[in-house]
Amino acid sequence: MNELSLSLSCPVPLPAGDRILLAHGGGGRLMHQLLEMVFLPAFANAPLEARHDGAVVTVNGVRLAFTTDSYVVRPLVFPGGNIGDLAVNGTVNDLAMCGARPLYLSAGFILEEGLAMETLRLVTASMRAAAERAGVALVTGDTKVVDQGKGDGIFINTAGIGLVECAGEIGPAAVRPGDAVLLSGDLGAHGVAVLSVREGLEFESPIVSDTAPLWEPVEAMLKAGIEIHCLRDLTRGGLASALNEIADVRRLAIRIEEAAVPVEEAVKGACEILGLDPLYVANEGRFVAFVPEAQAEAALAALGRRAVRIGTVLDDPSAVVILHSRIGGHRVLDLLSGEQLPRIC
Amino acid sequence: MKFIDEYRDREAAARLAQAIRRLVRRPWTIMEVCGGQTHTILKSGLEELLPPEITLVHGPGCPVCVTPVELIDKAVAIASEPSVVFCSFGDMLRVPGSTHSLFDAKAAGADVRIVYSPLDALKLARANPRREVVFFAVGFETTAPANAMAVWQAAREGLANFSVLVAHVLVPPAMAVILNSADCRVQAFLAPGHVCTVMGYEEYESLAARYRVPIVVTGFEPLDLLEGLRMAIAQLESGRAEVENQYSRSVRRQGNRAARQRIAEVFEVSSRRWRGIGEIPSSGLRLREPYRRFDAETRFALRALEAADSTDCIAGLVLQGLRRPPECPVFATRCTPERPLGAPMVSSEGACAAYYLYRHYERA
Numbered sequence: 001m002n003e004l005s006l007s008l009s010c011p012v013p014l015p016a017g018d019r020i021l022l023a024h025g026g027g028g029r030l031m032h033q034l035l036e037m038v039f040l041p042a043f044a045n046a047p048l049e050a051r052h053d054g055a056v057v058t059v060n061g062v063r064l065a066f067t068t069d070s071y072v073v074r075p076l077v078f079p080g081g082n083i084g085d086l087a088v089n090g091t092v093n094d095l096a097m098c099g100a101r102p103l104y105l106s107a108g109f110i111l112e113e114g115l116a117m118e119t120l121r122l123v124t125a126s127m128r129a130a131a132e133r134a135g136v137a138l139v140t141g142d143t144k145v146v147d148q149g150k151g152d153g154i155f156i157n158t159a160g161i162g163l164v165e166c167a168g169e170i171g172p173a174a175v176r177p178g179d180a181v182l183l184s185g186d187l188g189a190h191g192v193a194v195l196s197v198r199e200g201l202e203f204e205s206p207i208v209s210d211t212a213p214l215w216e217p218v219e220a221m222l223k224a225g226i227e228i229h230c231l232r233d234l235t236r237g238g239l240a241s242a243l244n245e246i247a248d249v250r251r252l253a254i255r256i257e258e259a260a261v262p263v264e265e266a267v268k269g270a271c272e273i274l275g276l277d278p279l280y281v282a283n284e285g286r287f288v289a290f291v292p293e294a295q296a297e298a299a300l301a302a303l304g305r306r307a308v309r310i311g312t313v314l315d316d317p318s319a320v321v322i323l324h325s326r327i328g329g330h331r332v333l334d335l336l337s338g339e340q341l342p343r344i345c
Numbered sequence: 346m347k348f349i350d351e352y353r354d355r356e357a358a359a360r361l362a363q364a365i366r367r368l369v370r371r372p373w374t375i376m377e378v379c380g381g382q383t384h385t386i387l388k389s390g391l392e393e394l395l396p397p398e399i400t401l402v403h404g405p406g407c408p409v410c411v412t413p414v415e416l417i418d419k420a421v422a423i424a425s426e427p428s429v430v431f432c433s434f435g436d437m438l439r440v441p442g443s444t445h446s447l448f449d450a451k452a453a454g455a456d457v458r459i460v461y462s463p464l465d466a467l468k469l470a471r472a473n474p475r476r477e478v479v480f481f482a483v484g485f486e487t488t489a490p491a492n493a494m495a496v497w498q499a500a501r502e503g504l505a506n507f508s509v510l511v512a513h514v515l516v517p518p519a520m521a522v523i524l525n526s527a528d529c530r531v532q533a534f535l536a537p538g539h540v541c542t543v544m545g546y547e548e549y550e551s552l553a554a555r556y557r558v559p560i561v562v563t564g565f566e567p568l569d570l571l572e573g574l575r576m577a578i579a580q581l582e583s584g585r586a587e588v589e590n591q592y593s594r595s596v597r598r599q600g601n602r603a604a605r606q607r608i609a610e611v612f613e614v615s616s617r618r619w620r621g622i623g624e625i626p627s628s629g630l631r632l633r634e635p636y637r638r639f640d641a642e643t644r645f646a647l648r649a650l651e652a653a654d655s656t657d658c659i660a661g662l663v664l665q666g667l668r669r670p671p672e673c674p675v676f677a678t679r680c681t682p683e684r685p686l687g688a689p690m691v692s693s694e695g696a697c698a699a700y701y702l703y704r705h706y707e708r709a
Contacts (some may be wrong), residue, residue, distance in 0.1 A: 019452040021448055173635060325388070327358035331389070334703070
């Protein structure tokens with residue numbers, strides 16, 4: 001028998017502010033609070049406050065994009081890729097979302113004692129292949145090893161530098177009322193691929209991560225003369241979080257059509273079983289583009305056959321994302337508090 | 346996607362809405378009992394399709410919402426024991442107890458794990474014989490069969506390190522409480538399809554007859570709800586009060602016999618406290634005597650806990666359909682999903698969270 005002691009005082013719960021919760025990393029509202037209450041005040045400067053995927057800085061008249069990201073994923077290897085692919089593509093994509101051609105990456109490895117050398121070889125081989133595909137060079141790095149139990153096999157941090165190749169500013173601030181909102185492809189495959197391995201779920205046709213570099217489609221739009229207003233890759237928190245971040249920074253409402261958002265059958269099925277909403281599931285090779293209405297068709301043509309138009313920016317300062325539902329109703333598509341949690345029934 | 350897209354079809358929805366508009370002569374207040382149904386209604390914007398005569402009120406069918414504070418406190422206390430692996434469905438983790446949630450306990454070092462099934466907790470118990478594996482057996486009749494099965498299996502295998510913290514509640518007694526209230530506004534019910542998949546709907550027939558109230562067993566997709574509403578409104582307009590089954594692709598009158606047998610073998614009906622509502626006789630389940638050694642409440646000698654609900658939160662009234670979430674004085678001000686004062690703001694099935702998430706433009 002275990003004796004437990006309990007002390008009860010106020011029936012109102014304490015605000016969850018005294019410790020970091022997992023939800024602080026979920027890409028939802030708690031994470032935004034963390035940014036606003038801890039990081040932004042600590043490091044305040046103009047490029048940071050643009051709140052984009054990377055910072056754009058000007059050095060001797062040259063506009064450079066600079067970004068960093070850390071990668072933690074369990075399992076390290078999943079259908080369609082591994083942590084190495086993510087570590088290269090993720091950072092390459094953050095640069096691409098600034099309208100920048102990715103040039104150089106750094107890689108920092110935190111390895112857990114006992115990690116199989118074969119796993120590390122697999123990951124580095126994937127990083128090399130991903131870098132070649134994206135046309136970037138991995139030019140500097142660092143390695144640390146931590147005690148067993150203090151890491152999850154491999155943690156990777158990559159930083160990247162790219163050359164901005166568009167004349168205008170790309171970012172939430174450039175979004176205009178009336179802009180068309182385009183989506184580069186179907187949603188949810190990456191998040192579901194990882195989750196299905198983690199939860200031991202098997203599907204008739206395996207769901208494969210969508211991890212891919214995104215500079216090529218961005219470059220195609222720039223070459224087609226599209227005046228891109230904003231780009232955002234749909235990683236943690238998915239489409240819903242990305243649209244909310246942009247709506248919030250720009251203080252304009254965005255309206256999207258639920259029926260226009262493509263989700264593969266298998267992904268849809270897995271989401272139904274797990275009680276997840278694909279609009280919040282992470283992707284690693286999908287992005288939204290905000291372009292002038294008059295150029296929407298040309299931009300879609302540049303993006304390729306999987307791209308679709310999903311919505312429009314409204315001249316409405318409420319800064320909410322409104323979803324026109326499949327059955328014809330409306331609702332707000334909000335940020336989640338933290339991660340999506342599986343439901344009871 | 347097959348069996349999903351058909352039930353979210355825009356034209357079919359418009360046809361059903363049209364049928365409802367043709368039927369309606371007078372104003373009616375209808376309660377959907379289950380939190381899953383509440384979420385579909387708000388998530389699909391279904392109320393926009395209904396004529397103004399129809400008012401939907403949201404019922405108590407959110408297991409997370411009605412689990413009393415003291416039980417969350419017990420869960421946190423048990424989870425904080427170093428020997429314990431505490432397993433729960435995901436959405437219980439954020440629910441505030443008196444001072445902490447299970448997420449807080451996890452952040453402070455407790456071994457709290459999200460599982461999809463109590464049988465996963467059982468696997469953990471087999472794999473970790475030196476740890477005490479406790480499963481938080483929360484839910485209505487829907488989750489009872491799997492929980493009963495886990496306990497039954499543990500007994501058969503003689504798994505000494507597995508136990509369950511039981512917080513099971515039953516739907517029909519809660520509907521009776523709502524109907525007995527002097528302030529009751531509910532004129533018809535959409536009964537929860539998944540609960541009835543397990544239990545059948547014989548029990549609801551006596552409620553319909555006794556209180557002269559139409560009850561339509563209804564599914565969870567937008568078209569299910571529209572059709573359930575059409576059937577309920579047709580009864581109301583013609584003065585009938587019967588149990589009808591809209592969710593016939595899943596529900597039979599007698600329910601799932603094997604599941605009911607397993608529940609009856611492991612659990613017995615008991616009195617339960619509901620968060621925000623209070624004690625309801627014969628409204629819950631507890632382990633029968635031969636299985637009581639798997640009861641976490643006795644295994645971990647917990648002091649009797651008393652914890653009051655927040656005085657500002659009107660969760661009890663919301664759960665009984667007497668108020669809608671935006672009528673609460675602290676809704677979206679002092680009570681938000683990040684800092685919830687009451688459980689309906691926490692759970693993905695809670696009515697307050699649904700309003701907060703999907704309708705917050707109305708706050709502005």
